[in-house]
Amino acid sequence: MSSDYSRLIFDRKKHYSAVRMQQGRVLLDSDWNAQSDINQDRLHKQTIDVIGRTGVPVHSNGFQLFLHTDSELSLSQGRMYVNGLLCELDQNVNFGFNNEGILIASNEVDLPYGLIRTNMTSGRYLLYLEAWQREVTFLDDPHIREKALGDPDTTTRLQTTWQLKAASIDAGIQCEDIQIPSNNIGTKATGTMEARTVSSETNTDPCSFNQTSGFRRLENQLYRIEIQKGGNLSQSTFKWSRENASVVSQVMEITGSHVVKVNSLGRDEVLGFSIGDWVEFKNHKTSLGRTVNKLVQIEDINRNTLEISVNEAIDALDIQGLKMIRWEQAGESIPLNSNFIQIEDGIEVNFSGGIYVAGDYWLIPARTIDSSIEWPMGERKLPNGVDVSLAKIGIIEVEDGEIQSISDCRKLFPPLTELPKSDGGCCTYHVSAKAGWERIFDKIKEGEHAKICFDIGIYNLESTIIIKNKGHLLITGSGPGTIIQASKLQVAFRFDGCASLDISHMSFQTNQVKNQNKDDVVSRKGALTVVNTPKLSINKIQVSCGHGIKPQASCITYYNAQQNPGSIHVANCNLNVGFYQHGIVVVNSKRSVVENNVISVRPKPKKYSLLDRIKNDNRTRNAFLDILMSNISETHNSNTNETINYGNFNLSFRTNSDIRNANVWQPLITNNPPPNTITNTKDLQKYLKKTVLNLVLVKDSSVPSLNRFVASLSEEDPSLGFQALVIGGEVSTDVHVFRNRIEGFLQGIHIGLSHQHSSGKEFDIINSVKIEKNFVGNILPLIHNYSRHGIFVGNCERLLIDSNELDLNRTTRANKVHIDAIKIWGFLGRKGTITNNYIFSSSRPENSYNTGIKVKDLEYKEKVIHWNITWNSILAKTKLQLIGTFFDKYSDTNI
Structure with missing residues (x-):
């Protein structure tokens, strides 16, 4: 939109740095605007010089x-x-x-x-x-x-x-x-315009200020010559205004196909709208889209109602931000020409060959005092337009x-105070985002210690970088702007057999989950995978990993052989986990510290919809069929709620209550009669499962209640992570999980050693586990493939679970699906404390966890175990479930 200026006088070529006001002088809008333009020009140049384009x-x-x-x-x-x-x-x-x-x-x-x-x-x-x-x-x-x-x-x-x-x-x-x-992005106008004043002997108006030459109007004007239709010289047209197109009214309402109601008809007869004027309608879409509407002509004006009628329909225009602008030319627009074209009262313009863009414009200040225009004689100018x-x-x-x-493709930059030191500083190797950057690791000799520093930039990666048998490595980026982009990979970096690894201040982005190599000892490879490295420290990194139908990948994986367990410290990281995948997987780490991380779940793609998973994944398919048919028997019993008949066969089973209430099964058999080859209830069961599966996958309309049920399941099919943190294997001495935020997982924290010795009587046991001040947000859909819990600890000698929050988001159809908030299971030691935890459901308080705290010791002990389970706030169907010999009163201080 243009405004009512006297003129715009800023000129970069004069290199002015300030406008000075003198005492007792007139203050002009052009001076004010010149100072503003000087400031902006300086700021833009300075920003480019410091930051770049x-x-x-x-x-x-x-x-x-x-x-x-x-x-x-x-x-x-x-x-x-x-x-x-x-x-x-x-x-x-x-x-x-x-x-x-x-x-x-x-x-x-x-x-x-x-x-x-x-x-x-x-x-x-x-x-x-x-x-x-x-x-x-x-x-x-x-x-x-x-x-x-x-x-x-x-x-x-x-x-x-x-x-x-x-x-x-x-x-x-x-x-x-x-x-x-380039040619197809950001093309600009190349055509130019020249303006001049000429004499006229035909003007007989006695009110004209000068009847012989130059600009002849009585008022100073700012002419605006604007391209109406773009293209080359022969294709383009223009329009013009003597008031810089500043005669504008806001459209309050479109009252008819050709009629608008405006907020004003103008200041007066000169700066207002009249019958016969050509006007343009602009709204937010044309302004923000930098497009030009066709001009229309005013046919009638009702000055009482402020309604204006035009010669073409305008009722399809968006009313948001709609304005009406007056133009002065006699027709809808004027074709461009290389010969001079008269505008009015002595002003003429012509145009060169080239490309013109609709909306680009030139300004011509015209002054009565000397009948001149402010335009250098013979000079051609590119349009101002939108830069x-x-x-x-x-x-x-x-x-x-x-x-x-x-x-x-963005270029990120740090503050000046955080710029890396020049010439590599204390870095052994300095890396920038140039082609072949990944070869920097080839320069590190076997067993060599090195510090590798990455600059800000996007480091595109087509194949996994494998770093083997190096010494102590310290790898640091310049913050989240150091991005290892590996969208076609599951693993970006894999370290194997290094003395130690410290990695920080970087981002990793992977987007694939590949089938596992059976010969690889690592079954859950991460975007960042570290193998057989005694010490691993990860700090302030961001990782995004891919989606899969079943758990196969993670953001961070740390694996060591049982004979040489390592230690891991993960802190201050942000992990964005793919559908059904892991956040952090740790195997055989003597000491594991995971603190102050955010582990969340990415939105899943459409190809991982419920129907696609039922079709392509056996485990999801079986889970879905179990909802429809489970506890199958030839006779009705307490575990069944549906019985169907076919010939001499009766089949009883448990089905979802919505399916049972909709009376799906018997009509399904009637409409899809089994073949004569069925001779027993087992064959009938297989046939029914196959039939209902086919009906669901092809969305058959013959059983609408079944389709509605599946559609409702699909609506309640969230993007779900499998395990946020899992620590397992055969060896672990000390685990500390502290101040992490975990959201959107079937299993939040899962810690336990599962290896059983050949004797069958000895089990691996973690010496000490501390889980403190974490937030765990579980999601529980009706269809699930695996066990579920907020916090799980198995086989532990000493345990502290203190001041954690566990929040369950249970979908409406998963009301009867069992889930435990805190589950302690296996071979337990003599000392345990579970205290000050808050277990609840913020989304559906009436359907929180089934069990708040569940503890089961699988080994009988003659002496009591000294466990303290107190001061927990539990919103669950069963607050405590304890199996074993314990010491303390558990219910008095848990609410």
Whole structure:
């Protein structure tokens, strides 16, 4: 939108640094605006010189792409600098592939969000940011006006605006290969315009200020020449306004197909709307999409109702932010021409060959005092237009409408005080995100100690890096902006046989779960996998790992042989776990410390929907069939609730109550009669399971109640992690799990040694386990493949479980599915304390855990075990279930 200026006089070529006010002089809008433009120009140049053309502050980490669903993206909140402009996003925003061809504004903020491309079924796409500044008046933001002074029209604002767009790219192209602007991204106008004044002998108006030459109007004007239709010289047209297109009214209502009601008809007859004027309608979509609407002509004005009729239908326009702008030309628009075209009263313009963009414009200040225009004689100028700046955000791969991978193209930078030392500093090797970076590990000799420092950047990885038999390694990045991008891999780094490993301040992003190699001792490989390394320290890293139908992967895996157990310390990490996968897997670690981490679950892709898992995974299929048919018997008993008859056969079983109430089974047999080959109840049982499975998978409509039941199960099929933390194997002496936040898992914390010795009488036992001040959020759907609990500890000599919160989110159909909050099981020692824990369900308090605390000692002992289970707050169907010989009164201090 344009405003009522006298002129805009800033000129970069003059290199002015300030505007000085003199005493007793007139203060002009052009001087005020010149100072503002000087400041902005300096700020933009300085930002580019310090940061570069584009950059994201590493601690802000704004505008990062990540998956929201299989066909939706999210953009992270934060900041990004684009060619000196500060782009900000105040909250994470989700994007779908809209079909309107422009970006849609969010309900939460006023900036345009969305994806520009309408069809992303398959292929690779560059997502990039367009940033520019747009002018905002009181018609866009009423808060600009001061009510105390009667709402005068005073100043306007410049707002930094951005949009996320997409462009198709070829296979194999990476972020560093793409240059913008390019032929298809960010093309700008090349056509120029010249303006001049000429004499006229035809003007006989006695009110004209000068009847012979130059500009001849009585008022000073600021002419705006704006491209209406873009293209080459022969294709383009323009429109013009002597008031810089500042004669504008807000549309309050569209009262008819050709009629609008406005807030004002203008200040007066000169600065208002009249019959015969050509007007343009602009709203938020045209403004943010930088598009131009067709001009229409005013046919009638009702000054009593402030209604204006135009010559074409406008009722399809979006009323949000709708405004009407007056233009002065005699027709709808004027074709461009290389010959001079008369505007009015002595002003002429012509255009060169080249490309013109709709919305680009030129300003011509015209002054009556000397009949001149402020335009150097004979000079041609490119249009002002909207100065759009561009920045790469990321590359996505799409297959059949689902996003397969995301590569980050942003450039992150740390604060000046956190810049790495030059020339490598104390680093043995310094790594930057250039092609071949992964070969840095080949430089480290066998047994050599080394510190490897990674700069900010995206480190794309096509195959797993295997680092074997090195010495003590310290690997550090520059924070979350050091990203190991391995979207086609399950394992990014694998360390094997190193003396020790300390890794920190990095991000790892993997997105695949592969079939396990039976010859590999590591069965649950992580994005970061460390094998047979005596000491492992992990601090301040972010890891995102892939999805799978069954547990096969993790974010972090630490494995040692039983003969040489190691030690692990994981702290201050953020792990984003794929569907049905693990957060941290530890096998054979004498000392394990896991503290102050956040372990959560990623949204699962569409291909892991319930129906797809029933079709492709035996374990899920059997779990689903067990809901329909379990406790099968030839006669009705207390464990069955359904009986069906076929010929001489009766079959009793337990089925889901909704299925039973809907009377599904007998009509199913009637509509799908079994073949004559069935000779016993076992054959009948197999036939029924096969039949109902086929009906479900093809969504057969003959049993609608069955389809409704399956649809409701699909609606309650959350994105679910398997185990957030599992510590097991054959050896463990000391485990401490402290101040972690775990959300969205079937099993939260699982600690226990399971190996049984050849004698059959001896079991591996952990010496000491401490689990303190953690939050564990369990999710429990009806269909599940594995056991479930909040905290599990098995085979432990000394135990402390203190001040933890366990919160259950049970889906509505999983009311009867059993889950324990705290479960202690196996061969237990003489000392245990379970105290000050809070066990509850914030989502469904009436359906919390089945058992709050369950302890079972499998070994009989003549002497009592000194265990203290007190001061717990338990919301569960059964608060305590204790099997064994224990000491203390358990119920008095647990509520």
